[in-house]
Amino acid sequence: MSKTIYILFISFLQIGLFSIGGGYAIIPLIQEQVVNSYNWLTLQEYTDIITISQMTPGPLVVNTASFVGIRLAGIPGAIAATLGSILSGFIISIFLYKFFMKHKDIDSISNILKGLRSSSVGLIASAASTIILIAFFGTASIGVKGFSINITAIILFVISLFLLRKYKLNPILIMIFTGVIGLFFY
Amino acid sequence: MIKNLKIYFSLFKITFYISAFTFGGGYIVIPMMRKYFVNDLKLISEQELLDMAAIAQSTPGAIAVNIAVLVGYRISGITGSVITCIGTVLPPLLILSIISFFYKAFRDNRVISAILKGMEAGVAATIVDLIIDMGQGLLKEKNWLLTLMAPIAFIASFIFNINVLVIIISCSILCFAQTYIKSRQGGR
Numbered sequence: 533m534s535k536t537i538y539i540l541f542i543s544f545l546q547i548g549l550f551s552i553g554g555g556y557a558i559i560p561l562i563q564e565q566v567v568n569s570y571n572w573l574t575l576q577e578y579t580d581i582i583t584i585s586q587m588t589p590g591p592l593v594v595n596t597a598s599f600v601g602i603r604l605a606g607i608p609g610a611i612a613a614t615l616g617s618i619l620s621g622f623i624i625s626i627f628l629y630k631f632f633m634k635h636k637d638i639d640s641i642s643n644i645l646k647g648l649r650s651s652s653v654g655l656i657a658s659a660a661s662t663i664i665l666i667a668f669f670g671t672a673s674i675g676v677k678g679f680s681i682n683i684t685a686i687i688l689f690v691i692s693l694f695l696l697r698k699y700k701l702n703p704i705l706i707m708i709f710t711g712v713i714g715l716f717f718y
Numbered sequence: 719m720i721k722n723l724k725i726y727f728s729l730f731k732i733t734f735y736i737s738a739f740t741f742g743g744g745y746i747v748i749p750m751m752r753k754y755f756v757n758d759l760k761l762i763s764e765q766e767l768l769d770m771a772a773i774a775q776s777t778p779g780a781i782a783v784n785i786a787v788l789v790g791y792r793i794s795g796i797t798g799s800v801i802t803c804i805g806t807v808l809p810p811l812l813i814l815s816i817i818s819f820f821y822k823a824f825r826d827n828r829v830i831s832a833i834l835k836g837m838e839a840g841v842a843a844t845i846v847d848l849i850i851d852m853g854q855g856l857l858k859e860k861n862w863l864l865t866l867m868a869p870i871a872f873i874a875s876f877i878f879n880i881n882v883l884v885i886i887i888s889c890s891i892l893c894f895a896q897t898y899i900k901s902r903q904g905g906r
Contacts, residue, residue, distance in 0.1 A: 552778045552883050583825055584817060587834055589740045590810025591780030598814035599821075610815050614807055621779020622787050622803060626796075628773050629788050640897040643861075647893030648772040650864045651885060653852045654871025655775065656745050660845040661876050663742055667838035685839045692843030700757075703749045703844045704739045707837055714836015715829065 536605045537612045543570065544597045544616035551593055562596050572600050593617045664689075684717050725794055726801050728759070733786050733805030741834065742841030744781030749848045751789060761793050768852065776886045782806060863896050 543565050551558035559582060567578050585595040594614055601613030635641040665671060667685045688710055695701045695709075736750045748771050755761050762770075770792070774784035783806050790802030817824050824830065859865050867889055874880040 548779045550778065551780075552776075552886075580821060580825055584814075584821055586741075587824070587830055588810060588813050588817065589738050590807075590813070591740070591744055591782050593780050594783065594807055594810045595814050598811045599818050602815045602818045607815065610811060614811050618779055618783050618803065618807060621774075621777050621784045622799070625774055625777040625779075625784040625787055626791050626799060628777060629770065629791065632769070632773065639901065640894050643893045643897040644890045645769060645772060646859075646861070646864050647867055647889045648776050648886065649768055650856055650859075650867035651871035651889040652768075652772045652775045653849065653856060653868040654873075655875050655882060655885065656748075656845065656852070657849050657868070657872045658875035659743055659745055660842060660849060661872075663838065663845065664842045667842050685835075688836065688839035689843050692840050693846055696843060696847040697850070702753050703746065704735070704753075706840045706844055707739050707741065710836045710838075710840030710843075711833040712836070714832050714834065718832035718835045 537609055539570070540597075540601055540604060540609050541612040541616040544593075544601075544613045545619060547593060547597075548617040549620040558593060562593065566596065566600055572604060684713075688713055722794070726797070729790055729793065729798055729801045730805040733790070733802045734808060737782065737786075737806045738809040740782050741837050744783075744785075745845055745848070746841055747782045747785055749844050751785060752848075755789055755793075762789065766792065768855075775882075776890075861896075863892065867893075 547558075547562055547565055551561055563575075563578055566572050567575055573581065581596055581599050582592070584599070585592045588595060594617055597613035597617040598610045601610035603609075605612070632641065632645050636645075667689065668682055670680060670682065692706050692710060696703070696706060732754045736747055736754070739750070740747055748767070752764065752767055756764050756767055767789070770785055770788040771781075774781050774788060777784050783803060786802040786806040787799045790798035790800070792798075794801070853868065856865050856868055871885050871889065874885050875882065
């Protein structure tokens with residue numbers, strides 16, 4: 533039992549350490565550990581957990597860790613796996629933050645932070661484009677034949693964006709609003 | 719002491735609340751954090767939040783967790799970061815633990831699918847709203863490299879599917895080199 537918990541922790545520590553940038557890029561990385569190396573889940577179960585992860589709040593890696601952990605070793609397993617998945621991010625992000633704050637008077641270092649901020653705008657825009665493609669056309673790749681245009685989603689998007697820009701509405705209210713509309717229209 | 723406890727409690731409450739609504743990827747937490755910590759409580763500035771987002775993105779692990787950790791750290795040190803981290807991890811941990819017992823029924827539930835389908839448009843709008851604000855900030859930047867970095871990163875990531883780590887490292891080297899060369903020229 534305690535050995536399983538230890539292996540869960542170490543395995544998700546590795547996943548956490550190598551999952552940079554987040555999003556869909558880390559799906560094969562988790563699959564490698566959870567399905568191929570340890571046989572903790574079948575491929576079908578793993579596909580299910582990806583689906584469920586998109587249906588529940590929270591990061592994919594934390595969701596997978598909780599799910600695998602609880603199935604293998606109950607609540608302690610879920611906690612160990614989740615802790616492993618976030619530990620490296622916790623330590624490294626604070627370390628990097630302290631580094632940039634300590635040296636913010638050195639131009640070449642503060643310029644790196646400014647550059648990271650600019651590139652993060654681009655990377656966020658890239659993630660947003662994928663979400664827009666999925667919401668409007670039901671596909672994540674451009675130029676696939678047989679896609680359909682979702683008019684409801686486009687109208688909902690325009691209304692939401694208007695409410696956000698004009699009235700600075702709380703994003704959480706937007707989530708609740710679009711969720712309720714979805715319930716009635718889909 | 720009481721004041722500290724009050725801040726700890728609100729750190730936990732807000733991150734827990736935000737995490738419970740984090741659908742559609744980690745970036746959605748940036749506008750939510752902005753709403754609570756920058757606009758309402760005024761505990762951090764918008765610039766600081768964007769710095770934290772950039773660092774969180776350049777660090778391994780989930781972006782939503784990393785941002786929460788940094789916000790907590792900035793407001794209340796290590797204790798704060800542990801609190802915001804727990805606040806962020808707890809909702810998915812609890813929800814997934816419960817769902818793991820009947821995940822097949824959950825996966826096939828039409829009502830939940832419909833709500834989520836609706837939310838996709840909300841997620842898209844919220845992130846686009848953030849990008850407009852961030853983009854306006856970039857256009858005011860007088861450094862051409864910094865302004866160009868955003869569209870270059872976008873094209874590299876979205877069109878060419880280049881690994882995020884490669885983009886982040888190249889960007890860091892370029893920005894470091896730019897100021898280094900400038901300072902050398904200035905020194906002559």
